[in-house]
Amino acid sequence: MLLQAIFILVSLATLGAALLVVLTRNLFHSALFLAASFFGVAALYVLLEAEFLAVVQVLIYVGAIATLIVFAIMLSRGGVQRGVPLFNAEWAIVAVGVALLGGVLIVLLTQVAWPVSQAAPPADLIARLGQAFVGPYVIPFEVASALLVTALIGAILIARERE
Amino acid sequence: MLQSYAFIGILAVVAFGFAVAGLIAAWLVSPKKPNPIKNDTYECGIQTFGDTWVQFKAQYYLFALIFVVFDVEAVFLFPWAVAYRQLGFYAVVEAILFILILVGGLLYAWRKGALDWQ
Amino acid sequence: MGFVADLFRNLGAAFVGWLSGFLPPWAVALVNDVAVALLLLTLALLIVLYVIWFERKAIARVQDRLGPNRAGPAGLLQNLADAMKLLIKESITPSDADRWVYNLAPILSVFAAIMLLAVVPFGAGLIGEDLNVGVLYIVAMGSLGSMAVLMAGWGSNNKYALLGGFRVVAQLLSYEIPMVLAMLSPVLLAGTLSMQGIVAAQAGGRWFGVLMPAAFLIYLVSAVAETGRSPFDLLEAESELVAGFHIEYSGMKFAWFYLAEFMNTFTLSAVATTLFFGGWLGPFVDRAPVLGVVYFAIKVSIIYALFTWFRATLPRVRIDQLMAFAWKVLVPGALANLLLVAVLAKLPLPDLLNSLLILAANVALILTGLGMIGRSLRLQAQRRLAQG
Numbered sequence: 164m165l166l167q168a169i170f171i172l173v174s175l176a177t178l179g180a181a182l183l184v185v186l187t188r189n190l191f192h193s194a195l196f197l198a199a200s201f202f203g204v205a206a207l208y209v210l211l212e213a214e215f216l217a218v219v220q221v222l223i224y225v226g227a228i229a230t231l232i233v234f235a236i237m238l239s240r241g242g243v244q245r246g247v248p249l250f251n252a253e254w255a256i257v258a259v260g261v262a263l264l265g266g267v268l269i270v271l272l273t274q275v276a277w278p279v280s281q282a283a284p285p286a287d288l289i290a291r292l293g294q295a296f297v298g299p300y301v302i303p304f305e306v307a308s309a310l311l312v313t314a315l316i317g318a319i320l321i322a323r324e325r326e
Numbered sequence: 327m328l329q330s331y332a333f334i335g336i337l338a339v340v341a342f343g344f345a346v347a348g349l350i351a352a353w354l355v356s357p358k359k360p361n362p363i364k365n366d367t368y369e370c371g372i373q374t375f376g377d378t379w380v381q382f383k384a385q386y387y388l389f390a391l392i393f394v395v396f397d398v399e400a401v402f403l404f405p406w407a408v409a410y411r412q413l414g415f416y417a418v419v420e421a422i423l424f425i426l427i428l429v430g431g432l433l434y435a436w437r438k439g440a441l442d443w444q
Numbered sequence: 445m446g447f448v449a450d451l452f453r454n455l456g457a458a459f460v461g462w463l464s465g466f467l468p469p470w471a472v473a474l475v476n477d478v479a480v481a482l483l484l485l486t487l488a489l490l491i492v493l494y495v496i497w498f499e500r501k502a503i504a505r506v507q508d509r510l511g512p513n514r515a516g517p518a519g520l521l522q523n524l525a526d527a528m529k530l531l532i533k534e535s536i537t538p539s540d541a542d543r544w545v546y547n548l549a550p551i552l553s554v555f556a557a558i559m560l561l562a563v564v565p566f567g568a569g570l571i572g573e574d575l576n577v578g579v580l581y582i583v584a585m586g587s588l589g590s591m592a593v594l595m596a597g598w599g600s601n602n603k604y605a606l607l608g609g610f611r612v613v614a615q616l617l618s619y620e621i622p623m624v625l626a627m628l629s630p631v632l633l634a635g636t637l638s639m640q641g642i643v644a645a646q647a648g649g650r651w652f653g654v655l656m657p658a659a660f661l662i663y664l665v666s667a668v669a670e671t672g673r674s675p676f677d678l679l680e681a682e683s684e685l686v687a688g689f690h691i692e693y694s695g696m697k698f699a700w701f702y703l704a705e706f707m708n709t710f711t712l713s714a715v716a717t718t719l720f721f722g723g724w725l726g727p728f729v730d731r732a733p734v735l736g737v738v739y740f741a742i743k744v745s746i747i748y749a750l751f752t753w754f755r756a757t758l759p760r761v762r763i764d765q766l767m768a769f770a771w772k773v774l775v776p777g778a779l780a781n782l783l784l785v786a787v788l789a790k791l792p793l794p795d796l797l798n799s800l801l802i803l804a805a806n807v808a809l810i811l812t813g814l815g816m817i818g819r820s821l822r823l824q825a826q827r828r829l830a831q832g
Binding site: 191 | 542544545575576577580581583584585586587588590591594595598610613617620635637
Binding site: 329330332333334336337338340341342344345346348349351352353355356357358359386389390392393396397400401404407408409410411412415418421422425429432435436441442443 | 485
């Protein structure tokens with residue numbers, strides 16, 4: 164019961180922050196609300212007893228990606244303008260698309276019989292994760308590093324091009 | 327396990343409350359005599375000129391990006407480090423491969439001067 | 445004697461026992477949690493009070509002067525006086541500052557600093573909460589601090605603050621990687637992310653800092669840079685960029701940034717002690733666990749003194765040297781250390797030989813690193829001479 168109440172509170176906070184990301188006119192505030200919603204997601208991970216994911220969420224998303232986004236905002240002139248228009252010309256079509264997507268998601272979430280596990284997470288969760296990385300999931304593990312390096316090289320190439 | 331995070335949550339409330347309380351106490355106790363000169367933006371004692379924005383170099387963004395890449399790499403390495411004792415030698419080889427790919431990326435960034443601060 | 449031997453844990457148990465007398469179990473847990481949180485907060489404030497006093501006295505002595513000696517015995521109450529002063533100072537908010545962001549930044553800074561203390565093991569069983577992901581929690585809360593700096597810089601509506609903020613964040617990001625990578629080595633050998641677990645893995649004198657001095661040194665240098673202290677305090681120095689991202693902050697808000705910086709220094713010293721020097725372990729600690737607190741205090745004081753020594757002695761490092769050092773020296777060094785330890789610890793040799801090999805590899809790494817830095821500096825100097 165208490166857990167349910169906490170879950171509702173956290174979800175409302177996360178969704179509220181996410182909503183404010185698009186509703187606020189100040190780009191920097193948008194970035195801050197985004198960071199707040201990342202926090203909310205981390206709290207949801209905690210409620211799901213996925214503590215490793217929760218800390219990683221704060222570490223990567225709030226610590227690194229939110230900072231990156233703020234830097235990107237500053238790089239563009241948009242960070243300087245204190246007000247940006249909320250709606251552009253295509254809002255009607257987008258609204259229809261969003262409504263369709265929303266409908267699909269609602270049907271998906273309510274009608275599909277998702278397998279739910281009531282088992283408690285294993286005590287040595289992180290060790291098991293590590294074993295998975297070098298065992299059955301070793302290919303995605305190595306590909307992830309290759310992906311990261313590709314992103315790095317791409318960014319450097321693009322940034323160097325500008326100069 | 328959720329019990330532990332209940333404590334974290336309570337500490338978060340206490341910490342936030344303390345930080346806010348301190349500022350409120352200061353606001354209650356301190357004098358408030360604003361005047362336009364005091365509230366002016368500080369620029370070594372002279373009037374500010376130009377808009378408040380700075381020539382933002384792409385360098386900052388690159389550093390942040392390299393940071394993201396290596397941060398994610400470190401996060402991938404943590405579970406491996408925790409499981410290290412229970413794994414065989416092949417795990418070390420795989421991790422070496424992982425790290426070497428990323429060192430390759432770092433060397434590329436080094437060569438291209440992305441790590442130099444102008 | 446028996447009660448005192450495990451003083452703090454017994455006090456805690458007695459408190460919980462007293463509460464259970466008249467409260468249902470969920471309320472007992474709640475009240476206990478709140479009490480521990482408040483205790484942690486008070487402890488943090490007292491520690492910072494002492495630590496700032498220690499630092500001012502030590503730096504003063506190094507500079508051949510006395511340091512604060514008027515407020516209270518030996519100047520111990522000086523910080524209290526300073527705190528009072530900052531409390532009643534007028535808080536000048538710049539016009540056009542973004543009020544919410546401007547005010548939230550110091551709050552976030554202090555918030556992150558206090559949250560870090562939740563996983564610091566002060567003694568046997570004396571930890572806010574021994575999270576399974578303790579080490580990552582520390583890194584995560586530390587990264588919150590960089591958000592606070594960005595907010596301070598942007599919210600002040602001052603181009604110097606903004607520029608200062610970005611540079612500070614660039615420095616914080618650059619040194620976070622070697623710090624995290626250096627923290628991987630003790631985790632590797634201990635096999636757990638829990639702080640008490642890492643302390644326990646160093647039982648019997650197998651301190652990771654003695655085994656892997658390279659990892660410890662990399663962590664130390666990164667920690668100095670992470671807290672924004674000298675010799676990496678280019679961005680806060682009064683003669684550069686006029687105090688950086690907290691130019692426009694006065695009174696209590698400035699006090700909060702100051703408090704957060706010292707709390708972070710203490711916490712990083714405590715983490716260094718836990719990860720590399722056995723935390724609260726020491727002789728006779730299994731018979732009288734309260735000694736653990738004493739050992740912990742001594743070890744953290746030594747490491748904090750190291751921080752202070754650096755600040756008092758070393759000149760400031762230039763920003764491009766700062767960045768180059770982080771990415772070109774520390775990150776490869778930390779990765780090399782990790783790989784060496786990973787390979788050597790898996791060798792099917794007796795434990796003692798393994799440890800000696802790891803130590804030898806670390807020393808070799810340090811010497812190689814120093815050699816390469818020396819060579820590169822010499823080449824740079826030659827190049828500069830050649831250019832005339």
